[in-house]
Each structure stands twice: as C-alpha cells, then as structure tokens.
Amino acid sequence: NAGVTQTPKFQVLKTGQSMTLQCAQDMNHNSMYWYRQDPGMGLRLIYYSASEGTTDKGEVPNGYNVSRLNKREFSLRLESAAPSQTSVYFCASRPQQGHQPQHFGDGTRLSIL
Amino acid sequence: QKEVEQNSGPLSVPEGAIASLNCTYSDRGSQSFFWYRQYSGKSPELIMFIYSNGDKEDGRFTAQLNKASQYVSLLIRDSQPSDSATYLCAVNNPGGGADGLTFGKGTHLIIQP
Numbered sequence: 001n002a003g004v005t006q007t008p009k010f011q012v013l014k015t016g017q018s019m020t021l022q023c024a025q026d027m028n029h030n031s032m033y034w035y036r037q038d039p040g041m042g043l044r045l046i047y048y049s050a051s052e053g054t055t056d057k058g059e060v061p062n063g064y065n066v067s068r069l070n071k072r073e074f075s076l077r078l079e080s081a082a083p084s085q086t087s088v089y090f091c092a093s094r095p096q097q098g099h100q101p102q103h104f105g106d107g108t109r110l111s112i113l
Numbered sequence: 114q115k116e117v118e119q120n121s122g123p124l125s126v127p128e129g130a131i132a133s134l135n136c137t138y139s140d141r142g143s144q145s146f147f148w149y150r151q152y153s154g155k156s157p158e159l160i161m162f163i164y165s166n167g168d169k170e171d172g173r174f175t176a177q178l179n180k181a182s183q184y185v186s187l188l189i190r191d192s193q194p195s196d197s198a199t200y201l202c203a204v205n206n207p208g209g210g211a212d213g214l215t216f217g218k219g220t221h222l223i224i225q226p
Contacts (some may be wrong), residue, residue, distance in 0.1 A: 023179070033213050043201070045213035058213050086207075090156055099145045099164045102157040102214060 002026055004105035006091050012111045013081045021076040021108050023091030031094050032074035033058075034066065035101060036087040043090065049074055081112045115140045117204050119217035127225050132189040134220050136202030137182070145205040146178055146185045147214065150198045157201055161187060192224045 025032065034046040035058075045058030049068040063085060065077045074093075078085055088109050092102040094099045116139040126132040134148075145164045146220045149157035155183075161176040163185065169176045175188040189196055199221050202216040 035213075035216075040218065042218040043203075043214075043216040045215075048213050059215075099162070101147055101159045101162045103159065104149075107156050 004091055004093055004103055006089075006105035006108050008108060009106065010109045012113065013078075014113050015082060017081050018077065018079050019081065020078075021089055021091075021110075022073070023105060024073045025093040025103075026072065027093060027103070028071070029093035029095050029096070029103075031096065031102075032068065033092040034064075034074070034076045034087070035090045035092065036060065036085075037090060037107075038087050041080075046076065046089075058091065083112045086110060086112045114207060115143075115204070115215045117159050117215050117217040119200075119220045120222040121218055123223050124220055125223045125225055126192050128194060130192055130222070131197065132192045132198075132222055134184045134187040134189075134200050134202075134222065136182055136187075136217055138185070138202075138204045139214075140204070140206075141167065141180075143198045143206075144224040146176070147203040147205075148176060148185075149192045149203060150196075151201055152198045157198075160200070163208055177224060189222075194224045194226050197211065197222060197224045 004025045033048045035043040037043045047066040049055045052071045091105045094100045094102045118137045147162045148160045163176040173190045177186045178224045199219040201219045203215040
C-alpha cells in the first residue's frame with residue numbers, strides 16, 4: 001500500500017518556467033491538500049479539494065493552480081515559477097472532513113533559480 | 114488569522130525521561146488536534162490526534178487537550194534517542210473556511226543518550 005505518492009521528488013527550475021507537481025493516493029480518500037513548508041514558517045495550506053470535482057484556496061494560493069483530476073489524483077501547477085516559490089511541497093489526503101487525520105506524501109523539493 | 118504557537122526549542126531531554134511538548138491555538142472553534150513527528154528531510158508522520166477534552170494515550174505517547182485554555186500537549190514517556198525530531202502541532206480549520214490544518218512551526222526535540 002503506497003499511501004500518498006508525489007512526483008517528482010526533486011526539481012530545479014528557472015524563473016518563469018512552468019511545471020506540475022503530481023500527487024496520487026490509493027486510500028480512497030475524499031479530501032486532498034497541498035502544503036508548502038519553508039524554514040521558520042511551518043507548513044502552510046496552498047489549496048485543497050474536499051471531494052472530487054471541487055477545489056478551494058488555502059492560506060497561500062497566489063501563483064498556483066490545482067486540478068482534481070479524479071478521486072485519486074490532485075496536481076499543483078506553477079504557471080510562471082518565481083524564486084519565492086522555492087520550497088518543499090507536501091501533498092496530503094484524508095477520508096473525509098472532520099476529525100480524521102491527514103496522511104502526507106514524501107514531498108517534492110523544488111528550487112527556483 | 115488562525116494561529117498555532119509552539120516553543121521552537123530545542124528541547125533537550127535525557128533518555129528515559131518524560132518529554133513534554135506544548136501548543137496553544139487561537140481559534141476557539143477548532144475541534145480536532147493533531148501531533149505530527151518530522152525527521153529532518155522527511156515528511157510529517159502522524160503520532161496522535163485528539164478531539165475531546167482530557168487525555169488520550171497510545172503506547173508511550175499521551176495527548177492532552179484543554180479547550181477552555183486552548184491548550185494541547187504531547188507527553189512522551191521513556192524517551193528514546195529515536196524520538197529526536199521536530200514535533201508539529203496542527204489544528205483543524207473549522208467549517209466555513211479552508212478545510213485544512215493550521216500548523217505550528219514545530220518544537221525541535223533532542224533526546225540525549
């Protein structure tokens with residue numbers, strides 16, 4: 001059971017380039033999330049999807065777009081990467097809203113030059 | 114602005130002693146509280162979650178919640194060197210807003226052999 005799988009694990013981009021971070025979960029979870037983690041800032045919510053077909057902004061959505069492709073997959077896109085988007089990106093999922101905990105993928109380490 | 118506060122540490126505890134990690138939160142509407150452990154360069158790993166006032170025990174770990182004081186803590190008994198990590202406190206965002214978690218910045222715990 002793989003849980004939450006993120007690809008790629010590492011990526012280096014130049015300013016202005018675009019890329020999509022992929023996330024897939026095999027736990028049949030309804031809700032999926034994207035966070036970024038920066039030194040001294042903790043994890044911050046970028047976007048989330050409460051269920052297939054819905055997406056909503058989190059705390060720091062600017063510069064990002066998301067797609068909930070199906071129940072398993074939730075992608076994060078940087079249309080024009082900026083150095084301020086250098087971070088570690090984590091995808092998470094959970095069965096439903098409420099008290100259930102979120103389970104995290106291994107992360108994508110992204111550097112924007 | 115929802116806030117979750119943790120002492121960043123480092124908190125140094127002798128092996129075999131009890132480690133006590135504390136967290137306060139600002140939003141009285143929060144209902145679910147989570148402790149994640151994060152090793153350097155790794156993803157957050159769920160340790161405990163609690164949503165009722167009082168104590169919840171799981172092996173060497175005990176989570177304590179006091180909603181009146183907006184305080185949640187994690188006790189680690191018989192601390193082991195493998196417990197050395199950063200511990201993240203996370204609080205759910207109540208309905209009506211982003212359905213994700215608000216994280217504290219984490220407490221760096223060091224267990225001294």
